[in-house]
Amino acid sequence: MHKEDVGIGSSKSKVVQLKSKCGYIEAGLGKKTLVNSLIGFNLKNEYEYEYELEKLGSINNLVEKPDIITDLSTIKICKTDALWYKVANETHCIAATLPAYLVKTQNNIIGVNELLEIIIEQMENGVGLITIHPTANKEIFDESRKRMVPITSRGGGIVIKDLIAKEFKDENVYLKILPQIISHARKHGVVLSIGTTFRSGNIFDSNDKAQGMEIELQISLAKEISQYDVGVIIESPGHARPRDIKEISRILRRTGFTVMPLGPIPTDAAAGMDHVASVIGATIMGLKGCAHILAAVTREEHTGGRPTIESTIEAIKAARIAAHIIDIHNNNDTVIDMEIAQSRAKSNTCVFGKDTEYCDRCKELCPLMIR
DSSP states (O other), X not given: OEEEEEOSTTOEEEEEEEEETTEXXXXXXXXXXXXXXXXXXXXXXXXXXHHHHHHHHHHHTOSSOOXXXXXXXXXXXXXXXXXXHHHHHHSSSEEXXXXXXXXXXXXXXXXXXXXXXXXXXXXXXXXOEEEEOTTOOHHHHHHHTTSSSSOOOHHHHHHHHHHHHTTTOSOOHHHHTHHHHHHHHHHHTOEEEEOOTTOOSXXXXXXXXXXXXXXXXXXXXHHHHHTTTOOEEEEOOSBOOHHHHHHHHHHHHTTOBEEEOSOOBOOSSOTTOHHHHHHHHHHHHHHTTOOOEEEOOOTTTTTSOOOOHHHHHHHHHHHHHHHHHHHHHHHOOOHHHHHHHHHHHHHTSSSTXXXXXXXXXXXXXXXXXXX
């Protein structure tokens, strides 16, 4: 669902309403910054599936749960066993999906009917957010080939491979079924996220002509979709140096659309610590009023390893901190900070919740005891 509010500054905030089984959560300018956790399995074996199921259970047991859980699985299984189905029907979180991941391609060609069937099934069974990749086209792809790394989007790459297999003689598969997608999204109250096929895979390719062309197309499609009273989110960017994050934020901020950055990762030298790098990038973007849903990036993002349960929880907690910092800046959300500050002042200790003076670190030299 979609509605317009008066946003920060002169922009109109196109706030989206994301559904879960417990109701709707709003996202966009002026709203609480949300956190999106990513799970999913890529191998067709019981261990892989059971591990991700255990991960989902651990996430759901958190006091500070993510607002959204995205199923990135590339293996299609029985609907009621699917992770997205369990998120939608057994948790209070918003379920999100990327339907292109589940299509069985033949010679890289996507079955249009199968893709639409997957989307409709997910919409009818509680998914609140679906990412589509309608911006993949020959013009932007040709421009992206001038980069060091043309494409880093898995979902967008699937669509590009389909176009290449058809020698670009057919249009983007998502555009072919966009009217049906919009119709079903409106019927079921599902928000559409316009995926970023051409987000940069390193900071040197960021904010180039290809990315600019895609952002322009994303904005155009967002305007078109929102006319049908369907909520729209724009994804962008991926890797980007700080000055490029600020420039992309400036462009997207003017539109008023809700933005879900993937990271952004402001350095390529953080492998193994990308959960830290991503929250720094997200905070930079959030302080510009342009990061409304944060992806909880794990430390394994560029290590080739599968995210563990522990690192997934770590990523969620890190993203929550970034989200809160953004909300302090944009929404003056300082309730918990005031509670902690008052507790420290009252107890003469920096340890929140401790009701006796000083701690083992400073002992009697604790400066908080000075009055």
